[in-house]
Amino acid sequence: MIHVEGLTRTYGGFTAVDDISFVAQPGRVTGFLGPNGAGKTTTMRIMVGLTPPSRGRVTIGGHLYHDIPNPGRHVGVLLDASAQHAGRSGREILTIGARTMGLPDSRVDEMLALVSLSPDESKRRLRNYSLGMKQRLGIAHALLGDPSVLILDEPANGLDPAGIRWMRGLLKGYADRGGTVLLSSHLLHEVEMIADEMILIGRGKIVAQGDKKTLLERGGAPSSLVTSLDNTSLATALQGKGFSVTAAGEGLKVEAPAVEIGRTALEAGIVLTDLRFGGAGLEDLFLELTSDTQREGHIEGASA
Amino acid sequence: MSMTLDVSGTAQIPFTRLVSVELRKTADTRAGRWLLGAIVGITALFMIIFFLVADADERIFGNFIGIASTPQGFLLPVLGILLVTSEWSQRTAMVTFALAPSRTKVIAAKTVAALILGLAAFVAAIVIAALATVLGGASEGFEGLSAKIFLLFLALQLLTVLQGLAYGLILLNTPAAIVTFFVLPIASSIVFALVPFLRDVAPWFDLGTAQQPLFNSFGGDQGLTGEEYAQLLTTSLIWIVVPFMAGWARVMRAEVK
Numbered sequence: 001m002i003h004v005e006g007l008t009r010t011y012g013g014f015t016a017v018d019d020i021s022f023v024a025q026p027g028r029v030t031g032f033l034g035p036n037g038a039g040k041t042t043t044m045r046i047m048v049g050l051t052p053p054s055r056g057r058v059t060i061g062g063h064l065y066h067d068i069p070n071p072g073r074h075v076g077v078l079l080d081a082s083a084q085h086a087g088r089s090g091r092e093i094l095t096i097g098a099r100t101m102g103l104p105d106s107r108v109d110e111m112l113a114l115v116s117l118s119p120d121e122s123k124r125r126l127r128n129y130s131l132g133m134k135q136r137l138g139i140a141h142a143l144l145g146d147p148s149v150l151i152l153d154e155p156a157n158g159l160d161p162a163g164i165r166w167m168r169g170l171l172k173g174y175a176d177r178g179g180t181v182l183l184s185s186h187l188l189h190e191v192e193m194i195a196d197e198m199i200l201i202g203r204g205k206i207v208a209q210g211d212k213k214t215l216l217e218r219g220g221a222p223s224s225l226v227t228s229l230d231n232t233s234l235a236t237a238l239q240g241k242g243f244s245v246t247a248a249g250e251g252l253k254v255e256a257p258a259v260e261i262g263r264t265a266l267e268a269g270i271v272l273t274d275l276r277f278g279g280a281g282l283e284d285l286f287l288e289l290t291s292d293t294q295r296e297g298h299i300e301g302a303s304a
Numbered sequence: 305m306s307m308t309l310d311v312s313g314t315a316q317i318p319f320t321r322l323v324s325v326e327l328r329k330t331a332d333t334r335a336g337r338w339l340l341g342a343i344v345g346i347t348a349l350f351m352i353i354f355f356l357v358a359d360a361d362e363r364i365f366g367n368f369i370g371i372a373s374t375p376q377g378f379l380l381p382v383l384g385i386l387l388v389t390s391e392w393s394q395r396t397a398m399v400t401f402a403l404a405p406s407r408t409k410v411i412a413a414k415t416v417a418a419l420i421l422g423l424a425a426f427v428a429a430i431v432i433a434a435l436a437t438v439l440g441g442a443s444e445g446f447e448g449l450s451a452k453i454f455l456l457f458l459a460l461q462l463l464t465v466l467q468g469l470a471y472g473l474i475l476l477n478t479p480a481a482i483v484t485f486f487v488l489p490i491a492s493s494i495v496f497a498l499v500p501f502l503r504d505v506a507p508w509f510d511l512g513t514a515q516q517p518l519f520n521s522f523g524g525d526q527g528l529t530g531e532e533y534a535q536l537l538t539t540s541l542i543w544i545v546v547p548f549m550a551g552w553a554r555v556m557r558a559e560v561k
Contacts, residue, residue, distance in 0.1 A: 001307055026307065049405045050398060050560040061309020065405060069316045072403045074309055079402070083395035087333035096332070100317065100325050100403045141399070148309065 001026045001149055001180035002047065006056035009042055016042045018204035019056070024182045024197070026148070029175045031195030032184040035290055039204040040184040041079070044153050048077050060149055072101040076147035078155060081138035086127035090117060090137045093126065094144060101145045111140040116166075131158030139167065150174065152183040156190050168194045188286050202290030215285060223278030224258045227251030229271045237268040253278060317404055322413035323420070330387060330421065339383060340421075344428050346375040351436050363440030365449060368433035369457055370519060376425055376461060381468025384418045385481045388472030388551075397560045407556050415469055422465040426458050456528075460518055467544045473551025476558070489543075507535040514539040 002024035009017040017039040024030040032040050045051040047058045049065045060068065060075055068074050084093050094108040112122050115136040126134065135158050142150060150171070156164050171194060175181050185191045191198060198215060200208040208215060227250055228234045235245045235252055241264060244255040251274060254261055258275055265272050330336050354371045355363060388411075391397040404410050437445040471481040489512050496506035496513065506513040514535040517528050528536070 001309070045560070048402045050401060052557075052559070061307065061311075063309060063311060068309070068311055068405075069314045071405060073314055074311060077402045079398055080395065083398045085333060085390065085394040085396050087335055087394075092332050096325060096328065097399070097403065099328065100321065102315075102317065102321060 001061050002030075002151070002182055003059045003062075004043070004047075004056070005058070007043060007046060007053055007058060008055040009039075009046060009051065010054045015204050017046070017053075020201065020204070020206045021056075022199050022206060022209055024180050026180045027175055027178050028196040029171055029181040029183065029194055030197045030199060031191030032182060032199050032201065033188060033191045033195075033286070034184075034186065034201035036186055037203075038186075038201045038290070040186075040201060041153055043201075044079060044151055044182075044184060047151055048075070048079070050079075070101060070145075072097065072145040072147070074145070074147050074149060076142035076145065076150045076152075078138040078142040078150075078152045080153065081131070081134040081158075084126050084134075084137075087125055089123050089125055090129065090133075091122040093137065094122075094141060097141050097144050103144060107144060111144055114143065114170075115140040132160055132163055135159055136163070139170070148178070149180045150182065152181070154185055155183055156185060156187070164190065188283050200286060200290065207290060208285070222257050223253060223255050223284075224261055225251055225253055225274070225276050225278050226258075226261050226265075226272060227274040228265060229273065233268060234265060234270050237264050237270070317409075319409060319413060322404060322409060323416045326387065326413045326417035327420065330383065330417065336386075339379070339386070343376065343379045343383070343425055346379065347372050347425070347429055348432050350375050351432055355436050355440060360440065361443075363437065364445045364447070365433055365437040366453060368436050368440075369429065369453065372429035372433060373457060373460060373519065376429060377464050380422055380425055380461060381464045381471075381485050382482060383421055384465045384468030385472040385485065386478065387414050387418055388469060389476060389478040389481055392476045393478050395561070401560050408552075411473070411552055411555060415466070418465045418469055419462055422461045423458070426461050429457075430454070456518055460515065463540055463544055466548060470544055470548035470551050473555055474547055475551075476554070507532075508538050509542065511539045511543040 004020060004022050007017055007020050008015065020039075020043065022030075032043070034040050042051060046053045047060070047065060048071075057064065065071060065075065088096075091108060091112065094111060095105060098105060098107050112119070117133065117136055117140070121129075121133065126137075129137065135155060139152070139155060142152065152171075155171075156167060159167060171181050171183065175196070183191070183195070192212065195212075197211055198209060199206060200215075225248060226234070231252055238245050238252075238254055238256070238261065241260070243260065246253045258277060261275060262272070331340055350371050351368050354368065358367070391400055400410060401407060468481075468485060471485050472478075475481040475484060489510075492510050493506075493512045496502045496510040502509075508514070514532075517532045518536065
């Protein structure tokens with residue numbers, strides 16, 4: 001539904017977005033993932049016509065954003081929940097949006113209820129909102145026109161854990177009903193739990209894309225986290241089998257699937273107190289793929 | 305699932321709706337309501353002061369209108385400036401232009417909204433001036449009135465509103481636009497008054513000099529000469545129309561952040 005084709009945006013000599021192409025499909029949540037300053041926000045701003053691209057284009061359902069009549073009825077946008085007038089009440093902000101789109105004021109109440117902002121909170125001025133409340137209001141604003149495409153920049157930013165779970169359910173349900181959802185984040189964990197499809201971006205370039213399984217297959221050997229009553233002996237036994245072992249907190253991190261560790265412990269007669277999937281497969285991949293684009297990486301590289 | 309978006313059933317946002325939303329935005333914050341209230345309140349206050357200090361035979365309608373033009377000339381442009389610049393200082397332009405991607409239409413809607421408010425301020429000034437004249441007791445308070453006085457006064461109000469909008473569009477920054485609006489004409493007047501060879505052409509290039517006959521015409525019955533109209537036209541072109549077009553072009557190209 002969202003087609004990004006050869007999109008490039010340069011600022012003088014700096015290339016913020018470098019020839020990226022991807023598709024966000026209807027019925028799926030597409031996660032747009034990358035470290036700070038990777039070009040996620042610039043890409044999303046180009047999508048909705050706020051920033052002109054240097055090259056390439058974005059179409060939404062086959063149209064340039066500019067050509068969609070009353071776009072709020074088709075594409076819900078949340079780029080920055082704080083980019084609202086601090087002196088307006090939450091209700092007034094939604095009312096302006098509803099009026100612009102030609103929606104009845106009752107839609108405002110529906111959206112406030114949907115994002116769990118109480119009538120009392122909705123009358124407060126935006127400057128008195130917490131970041132989480134602003135984010136809820138921004139999501140309500142994006143959903144006002146009952147759009148079939150959602151473009152959300154860091155929507156989970158500032159939400160508490162319960163809020164993040166709520167948003168996950170909301171967006172999943174939205175995609176299940178056939179909607180297209182594109183959401184960005186710099187937190188892998190957030191995207192991993194919600195996105196069907198992931199686009200990894202680093203320094204303006206797409207470094208990997210696909211669903212979680214495809215990406216994990218690229219990530220190489222799985223790792224496990226293990227704690228036992230005798231970590232030292234366990235480490236020796238595992239190293240004896242050729243697995244790489246590093247200390248991790250109170251336990252060990254082993255570059256091996258859990259079954260191998262269980263077997264080794266059984267053979268060595270060591271009692272395990274905790275054994276689980278290292279879960280870091282995607283994170284390792286993410287860090288590896290974007291390593292030359294990470295700020296930390298640069299510092300390391302410079303001192304080496 | 306379909307990869308295309310069927311937009312055939314969706315109508316464009318009507319221009320009138322954009323105008324009404326822009327009008328709403330001027331009054332839906334405390335600061336906005338204060339500014340609107342101040343425009344009417346200070347206009348009334350100026351007229352009351354004039355009413356109290358002027359001799360009875362000076363309390364004529366034309367004089368009251370002339371008095372009203374001063375505070376309105378200060379405050380209406382600020383309204384025009386804020387209508388544009390607050391979208392950038394509060395960063396609401398991101399939302400405004402995402403909902404209405406035609407920037408031309410949005411700027412036009414803001415312009416129309418600002419002119420409507422200028423018109424409303426004009427009506428308020430007329431009403432207060434009429435009231436003051438009736439109460440003032442000058443026996444021939446409404447004598448010698450012509451439609452021309454009304455039109456000139458209205459034209460002056462609307463021009464200053466447009467001037468405010470123009471500086472707002474060019475600078476996209478509230479303090480810079482307000483300072484420029486107030487300082488630039490003064491600086492221009494000083495330059496044109498001090499430099500000998502500029503003094504003679506000042507009415508053609510300096511807005512303040514060209515508008516002077518307009519102010520003078522409120523109290524008396526003498527109209528403007530053809531030359532004075534031409535001077536109003538050239539100065540308005542230089543100080544209002546050209547900046548407005550430049551500001552428009554800037555917003556069309558600007559990256560909205």
